[in-house]
Every structure is written in structure tokens, then in C-alpha cells.
Amino acid sequence: MKYSLLTGLLLAFVLVGCRPSQKITRINPNTTTDLSGKWNDTDARLVAEEMIADALSKPWLNQFNRNNQKPPVVIVGRVRNESMEHIETEVFTKELERSFVNSGEISVVASSEERADIRDERLDQQANASYETTKKLGQELGADFMLIGNINSIVDEAVDSRTLAVFYTVNLEFVNIQTNQKVWIGNKKIKKFIERRNYRGMP
Amino acid sequence: MNSIEFKKLGITSFFVICFFLTGCHSYILDDAQVDLRDSFTAADYQYSEELLKKFKKKDIYRSKDQVLYNLESGMIYHFSNKYDSSSFYLSNAENEIDQNYTKSVSRGVGAFLTNDNKLVYDGEPYEDVYLNAFKALNFIHLQDWEAALVETRRMTYKMEQLDIKIKGLASAFAKSDSTGKTDWETGDVNIQNSAMGHYLSTVLYAKAGDIDDARIEREKLEIALKEQANLSSGRNLVKSDLSKLQNPNSYNVLLSGFTGRAPYKVQEDARIFMDDYDDKKDDEFYLKFSFPVLKTYDSEVNYVRAVINDSITTPLDLIEQMDKVSAEVYKAKQPIIYSRALIRASTKAVGTKLISGAVREKNEFLGDLLQLLGFIAQETTEKADLRSWQTMPGQAWMKTIKLSEGINTVRIEYLGRNGRVRYFDEFEVTITPNTELELVESIYAN
Numbered sequence: 001m002k003y004s005l006l007t008g009l010l011l012a013f014v015l016v017g018c019r020p021s022q023k024i025t026r027i028n029p030n031t032t033t034d035l036s037g038k039w040n041d042t043d044a045r046l047v048a049e050e051m052i053a054d055a056l057s058k059p060w061l062n063q064f065n066r067n068n069q070k071p072p073v074v075i076v077g078r079v080r081n082e083s084m085e086h087i088e089t090e091v092f093t094k095e096l097e098r099s100f101v102n103s104g105e106i107s108v109v110a111s112s113e114e115r116a117d118i119r120d121e122r123l124d125q126q127a128n129a130s131y132e133t134t135k136k137l138g139q140e141l142g143a144d145f146m147l148i149g150n151i152n153s154i155v156d157e158a159v160d161s162r163t164l165a166v167f168y169t170v171n172l173e174f175v176n177i178q179t180n181q182k183v184w185i186g187n188k189k190i191k192k193f194i195e196r197r198n199y200r201g202m203p
Numbered sequence: 204m205n206s207i208e209f210k211k212l213g214i215t216s217f218f219v220i221c222f223f224l225t226g227c228h229s230y231i232l233d234d235a236q237v238d239l240r241d242s243f244t245a246a247d248y249q250y251s252e253e254l255l256k257k258f259k260k261k262d263i264y265r266s267k268d269q270v271l272y273n274l275e276s277g278m279i280y281h282f283s284n285k286y287d288s289s290s291f292y293l294s295n296a297e298n299e300i301d302q303n304y305t306k307s308v309s310r311g312v313g314a315f316l317t318n319d320n321k322l323v324y325d326g327e328p329y330e331d332v333y334l335n336a337f338k339a340l341n342f343i344h345l346q347d348w349e350a351a352l353v354e355t356r357r358m359t360y361k362m363e364q365l366d367i368k369i370k371g372l373a374s375a376f377a378k379s380d381s382t383g384k385t386d387w388e389t390g391d392v393n394i395q396n397s398a399m400g401h402y403l404s405t406v407l408y409a410k411a412g413d414i415d416d417a418r419i420e421r422e423k424l425e426i427a428l429k430e431q432a433n434l435s436s437g438r439n440l441v442k443s444d445l446s447k448l449q450n451p452n453s454y455n456v457l458l459s460g461f462t463g464r465a466p467y468k469v470q471e472d473a474r475i476f477m478d479d480y481d482d483k484k485d486d487e488f489y490l491k492f493s494f495p496v497l498k499t500y501d502s503e504v505n506y507v508r509a510v511i512n513d514s515i516t517t518p519l520d521l522i523e524q525m526d527k528v529s530a531e532v533y534k535a536k537q538p539i540i541y542s543r544a545l546i547r548a549s550t551k552a553v554g555t556k557l558i559s560g561a562v563r564e565k566n567e568f569l570g571d572l573l574q575l576l577g578f579i580a581q582e583t584t585e586k587a588d589l590r591s592w593q594t595m596p597g598q599a600w601m602k603t604i605k606l607s608e609g610i611n612t613v614r615i616e617y618l619g620r621n622g623r624v625r626y627f628d629e630f631e632v633t634i635t636p637n638t639e640l641e642l643v644e645s646i647y648a649n
Contacts, residue, residue, distance in 0.1 A: 036298075036301075080349065081349055081353065082352075083353070083356075084353060084356045084357050084360055085353065086350055086353055155360065157364060161304060162304075196304050196305055197305045
């Protein structure tokens with residue numbers, strides 16, 4: 001009896017010891033995974049969803065189509081991070097671009113960083129590509145609107161640091177490049193309440 | 204002595220040996236930290252990197268000391284010009300400080316029986332603030348001003364929260380104190396602003412074209428400098444016209460020089476021995492408690508200047524006395540540290556007295572032996588937690604200047620009290636029509 005108990009315990013130790021130190025599971029990208037309380041993919045997705053729906057449903061788009069008989073051309077400008085976290089704004093601006101392009105209602109041109117490589121390639125073609133396939137200079141599509149914006153955050157922390165509330169506000173705007181007129185302003189607010197435990201059992 | 208008594212003695216001896224062993228690691232870590240500090244102050248960053256790797260391999264920085272390991276790594280890589288690596292380690296340190304808010308119960312019990320070195324090192328509040336300053340400088344070197352501003356904002360926020368955080372620490376101890384006998388009071392923090400954080404923010408906002416934000420930061424900078432002047436008996440920190448910082452066209456280079464060393468902790472011991480001299484061992488009471496005291500290092504540098512192209516000399520302004528700010532912040536936490544040490548030592552002393560007294564009633568020899576072992580255990584297990592960020596500098600000096608286009612030589616000179624140059628660093632700074640802000644950074648950690 002004594003020996004079987006000892007053997008059982010030993011076996012349990014060995015099994016626990018043989019378990020891999022980390023376990024990896026693939027999960028649905030839409031799953032909410034709040035691990036640290038910081039800005040994460042779920043927040044970026046919520047911003048993108050709200051902004052896409054808002055930008056495509058507001059009157060500016062129909063007005064432009066009616067007046068110009070073509071979809072507006074937009075360029076993604078700078079979305080300034082004015083928060084206290086390092087936030088990769090490209091995660092949701094790319095999502096916006098993808099939805100605009102796929103909807104067919106808004107045309108998107110390459111941003112200033114992206115077009116540098118394209119211009120280099122076009123210049124290179126002038127010397128190295130065949131005459132029939134060489135792309136012409138000075139034929140770029142000029143944007144009608146620039147998407148700009150900012151992210152701000154306010155942190156409210158309890159005296160014992162155990163609870164804190166983080167409020168993010170994301171503003172995105174379409175500005176008419178010709179007239180500086182703002183034709184659309186989208187806003188998404190996210191508020192998180194973070195509770196921390198005072199104690200844990202593990203060392 | 205019968206076999207049961209021998210068993211008791213064996214168990215007691217085992218615990219005493221355990222206590223000895225648990226205390227050993229903290230002494231090894233203290234020595235390692237001193238070695239690291241020596242190599243860093245000698246500006247031998249390559250050797251510092253090698254030391255870090257060696258210590259990592261030997262498991263000198265254990266899981267409970269990871270904040271310390273990351274802080275030291277972050278600083279060594281920063282001054283080795285490896286800014287990405289530096290930010291990686293400093294971010295790790297910041298995240299771990301945040302995660303260590305949740306305390307381990309088992310470690311807490313271990314620390315209560317031995318000393319605070321058993322606890323996970325969660326960084327001093329001033330370390331949590333200054334790590335952001337060096338992350339901001341990393342991002343300025345990498346020309347990522349938006350990221351640098353995130354860091355200065357975090358710095359400002361943490362400084363504003365310091366008083367709340369330290370009061371929160373007292374409140375957390377009060378909640379976990381089941382005896383309810385201790386009044387967990389803190390001292391006051393007489394500083395709520397980091398001048399270095401506001402200085403960097405002013406420069407970054409001005410260069411980003413946010414003139415209004417730059418003005419607000421400059422105003423906060425002046426408040427911070429007044430707070431610091433109070434800490435250093437009115438020593439005039441800044442002689443330059445700070446309003447110039449708001450004008451982004453008036454400079455294209457930010458000069459920074461770091462001097463001195465971080466404050467260091469030393470152990471102070473208090474011993475109480477009571478005996479009524481009537482030969483009754485029951486009346487003997489011995490108590491020892493150890494606590495860390497923060498000492499500031501007296502830098503040999505009196506002022507810092509820059510010599511441009513061997514012709515123009517300009518003094519750098521003492522923007523932040525990081526050592527004095529750290530000492531001020533630590534002062535607020537000190538009452539908590541003393542209370543903890545005293546309660547722990549009293550528990551050990553009373554425990555020794557009660558157990559040895561109970562055993563003495565049955566066997567006088569064993570009771571005396573237990574009392575002696577209890578005294579030895581108190582003597583060996585009481586050790587102040589001397590862990591702190593060793594490679595943090597003591598003072599930050601800064602100045603903005605405008606250099607002409609082309610290659611310029613900038614020599615940062617560190618002068619002692621006698622006016623002699625004790626050390627200098629020379630840099631070649633290339634200015635092009637597109638140069639908006641170049642950071643020249645130097646350190647003399649003596």
C-alpha cells in the first residue's frame with residue numbers, strides 16, 4: 001500500500017515534469033483575449049468596425065458621388081498616438097483601407113511611405129523595362145481626401161492601484177485636400193475597467 | 204536525551220541550515236550588483252554585457268530579481284548604443300513591475316520568516332519613473348518622436364501618481380495586517396514632477412509642431428525645477444532661457460550628459476538584548492532587525508559643458524538631480540520598510556523565546572540550545588534588502604543648440620570642483636538640411 005502510494009506520487013511528478021513548458025493553441029482571431037489590460041487587437045478591431053460602418057454610411061460619400069460621378073480617392077495620412085501606450089495605428093487603418101477598397105465605394109491610393117518604393121520602381125522601369133510595359137511618369141491618381149486622426153487615453157487609478165479605468169478615444173477625419181474641409185469625423189470610445197488581485201498562490 | 208528529543212534537535216538544526224542557505228543567494232546577488240556597477244562606472248560596457256550574460260548563466264538573477272536584471276540590461280545596452288535592445292529590456296522591467304503588483308502569498312510568508320530578499324523585487328517607484336526617461340532617449344536616437352512622447356507622458360503620469368502609489372502601498376499593508384496593531388504611515392513626497400520628462404516633452408512637442416503643448420510642458424518644467432531647487436537648498440539648476448525650447452527653429456541638436464551614480468542602499472542593524480542578570484535564561488530576550496538606508500553618491504563633477512568645433516563653449520543645464528529625487532521618493536516609503544522589519548524581527552524574537560521557554564520546562568539543556576539557535580537564526584536571517592538599480596546615473600544635464608550644416612565636432616566635458624576637466628567624450632555630428640533633431644548623449648558615472 002505504502003509502495004503503491006509512493007510509486008503513484010512519483011509517476012505523477014514524472015508526468016507533470018514531462019509536460020511541455022508551453023502550450024500553443026490556435027484560436028479564432030475574433031476571440032477577445034484581454035491579458036494585460038493594454039490596447040490590443042480587439043480594440044483595434046472594434047475601432048475598425050465602427051469607423052468603416054460610419055464612414056460608408058454618412059452623407060459625404062453620396063454627395064461626392066453625386067457631384068463628381070466617381071468614387072472619392074482617399075489617402076491614409078497620420079493617425080497620431082497621443083496616448084500613454086505604444087499603439088500600432090496601422091492595424092486599424094489597414095483594415096479601413098481594405099474595407100474601402102473592397103466596397104468599391106471609395107478608392108484608396110498608396111500612402112507617402114508606400115509610394116516611395118513604387119516611384120523608385122517606376123523610375124527603374126524607364127531605364128530597364130520594355131517600351132510596351134513601361135509605366136508612364138506623372139500619371140498618379142491624386143487623392144481627394146486625406147484620412148487623419150489621433151488616439152488619446154485617460155487613465156484613472158485607485159489609491160491602492162488595485163483598480164483602474166482606461167478610457168480611449170479614437171478620432172478619424174476625412175479632410176478635403178483641395179479645400180481643407182472636414183467632410184467626415186468618426187469617433188470610437190473604448191473604456192476598460194481593470195481589477196488586479198492583491199495576492200496569488202504561486203511564487 | 205531520548206530519541207524524540209534528538210529528532211526535535213535534528214529538525215531544528217535542519218531549519219537553521221535552511222535559513223543559512225536561503226540567505227546566501229542575496230549576498231551573491233549583492234556582490235554581482237557591485238561588480239556590474241564597477242564595470243559600468245568604468246565605462247566598460249562590453250565587459251558589463253559579458254558580466255550580465257555570466258550572471259544570467261549562473262542564475263544569479265533569479266525569477267524574483269528579473270526587474271533588476273532588465274533594468275541593468277536596459278541601461279548597459281542604452282550606453283552601448285543598442286537602443287532597440289535597451290528598450291526591449293526596459294519594457295520588460297516596466298511590465299514586470301506592473302505585474303508584480305499581485306504579491307505571492309508563499310513568498311510573503313517566506314520573507315516574513317527570513318527577510319525581504321525573498322520577495323519579488325518590484326522596483327523602487329523612482330526606478331519605475333526613470334526607466335521611461337531612458338526609453339524616451341532610445342526612441343529619440345531612433346528618430347521616433349511619437350514613441351518618445353509616449354514615454355515622457357508615462358513618466359509624467361507616474362510622477363503625478365507617486366504620492367498616491369506610496370499611500371496605496373501603506374493602505375495595502377494595512378489591509379493585509381491582521382493584527383491591526385501597526386499604523387502603516389508613509390512620509391510625504393515633496394516632488395510631483397520630473398523636470399527631465401518635461402524638458403524632453405517640450406523639445407519633442409516643439410519639434411512635432413505642437414507649440415501649445417510645448418508651452419504647457421515648458422511651464423510644468425519650470426514648476427519641476429522649483430521643486431528640485433527646494434530639494435537641493437536652492438541650488439540654481441538652470442541658467443539658460445527655457446522659453447527658447449518652445450521655438451523648434453532655434454535648435455537642431457539636443458545635448459545630454461549624465462553624471463554621478465544612482466543612490467545605493469546600505470544595511471543598518473539594530474540589536475536589543477535584555478537580561479535581568481538573575482541567571483534565569485527565561486528572562487533573556489534578543490532582537491535584531493536590519494533595514495536598508497538609501498545613500499546618495501557624491502559626484503566628483505561640478506558642471507558639464509560642450510565645446511563645439513573646438514571654438515564655442517556652452518554650459519549644460521542641470522535638469523534633473525535623479526539621485527536627490529530618488530532619495531526624496533524613497534523617504535516616503537521608509538516608514539513602511541522600518542515597520543515591516545521591526546514586526547518581522549519581533550515575531551522571530553518572541554517565537555524563539557516562547558519555543559525555547561516551553562522546551563526548557565522539560566529539558567533545560569535543549570531549551571538553552573534552542574534559544575541559542577534562535578539567536579543565531581535571527582542574526583543570520585535578518586538581512587536588509589539592498590537590491591536597487593545600480594547603473595542608473597545620478598544627475599541629468601541638458602542643453603539645446605543649433606549647429607550649422609556639415610560635420611561638427613561636439614566635445615562634452617565634465618569638470619570637477621577645481622575647474623579641471625575630469626573626463627570628456629567627443630562626437631561627430633552631421634547636420635543636413637533635413638536634420639530636425641540629433642541627440643548627443645554622454646555619461647561620466649563618477
